[in-house]
Amino acid sequence: MSDTFSLGLVQMSIPNDAVASVEKAVAGIGEAAKAGAQIVVLPELFRTPYFCQRQHADLFDLAEPIPGPTYGTIANAAKVHGVTVVASLFEKRAPGLYHNTAAIIGPKGDLIGLYRKNHIPDDPLFFEKYYFTPGDLGFKAFDTPHARLGVLVCWDQWYPEAARLTALEGAEVIVYPTAIGWHPSEKEEHGVAQVEAWQLAQRAHGLANGVYIAAVNRHGHEGERPGGIEFWGHSFVSDPYGRMVIDAGETADRVLVQECSRSRIEDVRRNWPFLRDRRIDIYCGITKRFGR
Numbered sequence: 001m002s003d004t005f006s007l008g009l010v011q012m013s014i015p016n017d018a019v020a021s022v023e024k025a026v027a028g029i030g031e032a033a034k035a036g037a038q039i040v041v042l043p044e045l046f047r048t049p050y051f052c053q054r055q056h057a058d059l060f061d062l063a064e065p066i067p068g069p070t071y072g073t074i075a076n077a078a079k080v081h082g083v084t085v086v087a088s089l090f091e092k093r094a095p096g097l098y099h100n101t102a103a104i105i106g107p108k109g110d111l112i113g114l115y116r117k118n119h120i121p122d123d124p125l126f127f128e129k130y131y132f133t134p135g136d137l138g139f140k141a142f143d144t145p146h147a148r149l150g151v152l153v154c155w156d157q158w159y160p161e162a163a164r165l166t167a168l169e170g171a172e173v174i175v176y177p178t179a180i181g182w183h184p185s186e187k188e189e190h191g192v193a194q195v196e197a198w199q200l201a202q203r204a205h206g207l208a209n210g211v212y213i214a215a216v217n218r219h220g221h222e223g224e225r226p227g228g229i230e231f232w233g234h235s236f237v238s239d240p241y242g243r244m245v246i247d248a249g250e251t252a253d254r255v256l257v258q259e260c261s262r263s264r265i266e267d268v269r270r271n272w273p274f275l276r277d278r279r280i281d282i283y284c285g286i287t288k289r290f291g292r
Helices: 020-032 056-064 070-079 155-158 160-168 184-209 260-269
Strands: 004-011 039-041 084-094 097-105 111-116 141-143 148-151 173-177 210-214 219-222 229-233 236-238 243-245 256-261
Touching: 004 173, 004 210, 004 236, 020 039, 020 070, 020 256, 039 173, 056 084, 056 256, 056 260, 070 084, 070 097, 084 111, 084 148, 097 141, 097 148, 111 141, 148 155, 148 160, 155 160, 155 173, 155 184, 160 243, 173 184, 184 229, 184 236, 243 256, 256 260
Parallel strands: 004 039, 039 084, 148 173, 173 210
Antiparallel strands: 004 256, 084 097, 097 111, 141 148, 210 236, 219 229, 236 243
């Protein structure tokens, strides 16, 4: 393999029409590939507006099998442009059984693997526990033609255990398809701090594990005003030192392409040998809910 590999991040607002949204994602894949991306990441559940703002049984009709129609369209785009794509989908696994699933699709349109979101939130306007069964595939890294890729999804990004276990599978980069935003009434008081905390947590995972991080968010307001959610964008890449490399900002559709270096991973891990110094003989308490 070359010392370098290139990530493409497709930050987009989500149309109300699923066909238009998928077409927009396909266009983003093409734009990223034209700019040199080898691995392209789409936002979480990019096919539709974020439906988990309410609990309604009819919304399970949005789910699709994998492979299925949306998967097929994205797989074709991956093949046409010769890139690996991470596509976050509402998976219908069986009647009454649904997951929030990222499909890793290779440059020949082949399915490299699946990651099913493990940490499922249940917050106001983020009623994901109603829709999604927790993942049962564990934490994994996937061999693509250009990099060994770790995939986690949104709420997973707050958990150092998830990043660590993914890094221990050999991931060189961890990507986070994401749908995160503000309650509009809270933005003025808490907005800046929330975005900073979100980025800081993930950058810290990158530093602690010596890997690149790529978080890909949607942007724009979804839901009925004055409520709903204002998704804050700020898709970004950080390096193995935890430093911010590129940030898409808050309010625009943007396709970012960032070159990453394996020698940078090696250099950081030699100087910050956290994997070497882990005390795996004394970590049994991590499997307890609480220490006492």
